[in-house]
Amino acid sequence: MALTLQQVIFLALAVVVIGAALFVVTTRNLFRAALMLVLSFFAVAGFYVLLDAGLFAVAQILIYIGAISILIIFSVMLTRGMQAMIPRNSQAFWSAVVVAIIFAMLLLLLGPLRTTVNVAAWPIIGSIFPNATPRELGAVPWAYAVEPATGLPAVVPETYIATFGFSLVDINQYVLPFLLVALLVDIALSGAVHIARQRRPIEVIQERQDIAAEDAAEAEAIRNAQQPAPVPAPALPEGAVAAATSAANEH
């Protein structure tokens, strides 16, 4: 059957993205996984171009490839993931089974297959659910909305970027999520800087001293609470027991 150019491009991009994603989740070399992730991001940008959303294709390259991929590669190197070969999880097989089932269900829901499922007519389970109505599976009908003249979906207006931009600042549309997301990014930025800050040695020592002082203060408080009662509770830490017995010996 004759494939149009767009269909060929779509199939090529789909092969690239699925292949790269499979490589990402199955390889044991973390750096190669990161590079294949970059390749899959490129393919997704190609999908956006095919969907007439050029702005998002460029945003994908800028955000995902220009920032997130670099972050991932940096952290791979900082956590010595480059030398180690990561082992496989113990749940690998069963998670593959679960994922395959989920994918089959999604295919049934989204694919071109259209069947009518009548649970009441099934042999054994039908007796459990005798009142089930027949359901139609398959791609939802309104997903095929087309222009009657050309048989293709409606054309994206030229000003789609302006409409999108206005919707983000229009008080009746999406200004609130926009501001919240901006706040989120602000918090993420300061939070990430604070968490990953390289602590100077004096700060590390200070942190450890603080923790030791807290532990000592806790032990002291427990000791003081237990001093009137000569029988120590079995859940006390050892230091408190020794302190309580020594306090009892002193009297």
Place this chain on the structure above:
Amino acid sequence: MNPINDLLNIIGGFIAGIINSIFSFSPFLADAITMGLAAIILCTFAALSFMGLTYAERKVVARIQDRVGPNQAGPLGLLQPIADGIKMFTKEDTTPAAADRWVYNLAPLVIAVFALTTYAVLPFAPGVVGTNLNIGVFYVLAIGSGSIVAIIMAGWGSNNKYALLGAFRTVAQLVGYEVPMLLNVLPVVMLAGSMGLIDIIDHQTLANGNAGIPFLLFFPLSAVVFLISGIAETARSPFDLLEAESEIVAGFHVEYSGMKFALFFLGEYVNALAVAFVFSTLFLGGFAGPILPPYIWLLLKAGAVFTIFMWLRGTLPRVRIDQMHNLNWKFFVPLSIVHLILVIILLKVFVTSPAQQAATGGILVDAWVQAAIMFVASALTLIAGLGLAARRARISRLAEEDVLARRRAENMATAGAA
């Protein structure tokens, strides 16, 4: 309008007609081949300009340094780029033993490809543009950021600790200097009302095609910061700490030789020329000009900007890495943000088109008046920022000198006592 411009259009139409008639059985193939030919012509132009630029750079830097520059290969050394090319081609193409071959070999290719892809949206003349994306500015910046992964690939593929370190530091510099670039492109985009490069040029030209008010006069701060960030983005002098032979042994491309190194070199110069083109389009008015053909104007303006690059290279000493990061995050970014807020407020208050005034209110002024207001605001912000930074630097320098003097006095006292 211009006879040479019309000649270009005639030749282009002629070639397109030939290809269309040869491939008339399949219009798709005819279109594809025409576009492929245009892409090849663009890449050839970029590569040829790369050759000319290396020669010009060596000559100009040599003159600044009071010497002659290449003058042996051909008359006035004009065949020097060809000699360089032959040298690059015939050098042995080494590969480190334990390097990751795919990653190592792919990195220079990715950098060169990304650098050349930037030329697809640059307008050379009123009708001569690869593709008139209405998000052209955004595209240029995204492509610039996309080439950063290739640097990490180069650093890691060399299987060399110093290459890896150099790659990290280069990436930190490049990613850092993208922020002021993005922030300073925003005032231009807001004033022009579009991200498309041809729309931005249209806003800088008068109705009859002559040059209007270039955006440099509206936003001098944006132009200056964009220019310096552009120099840092392409890792040119004075921001070339990361590929300097005397510092980190050429950084991330230490293990490359021959044609692959030539591709890195090409990527750097092509990137620098792309930054020059984009600066001329955004701030200087692109191909607009009174008498000469449009692309001559664009080449003149880009050449002037590149001359500024070469001038800075020959004159300024290398910037230290902590100085460079301080400059970016502690000076450029806050200054750009303050400038952006100021520009937003002023652009909302002073409008130039009656339709805009009817829609959103504001004070209707002439374009020149608006330009003067924005220039004053922008220049004042720049001077205030520079003054603040100078004052802070002076205070820290005096504190340092104070500490040093005290320590010296102590040493003298103990030496005198002993």
Place this chain on the structure above:
Amino acid sequence: MDLFANALNGIPLWWFLVVSAALFCIGLYGVMARKNAIAMLMGVELMLNAVNINLIAFWRFIAPNSPSGLAFAAFVFVIAAAEAAIGLALIISVYRSNQSIDPEKLDQMKL
């Protein structure tokens, strides 16, 4: 340009939905079956990309005149970036104190 007069010539919606579902499932497998926190994060990024393809495909086919799909997709972009930044900062910080980023070993709330 005649080549791309209609970029969706012959591509029905369900092709995009199937690719997005496959990408989502692969990302899910990556999260569930990996022993390295950064590899799990890569799976999460794949899932977010799948969601974005889904959103923009539905926007293109159902309601290209309305900005809702685009706004939602833009928010997903931003949240993915913020989450990747914080997640990686946490991973680096955990690595500094525990010398390991195996999620199965990180089962205590101690520093």
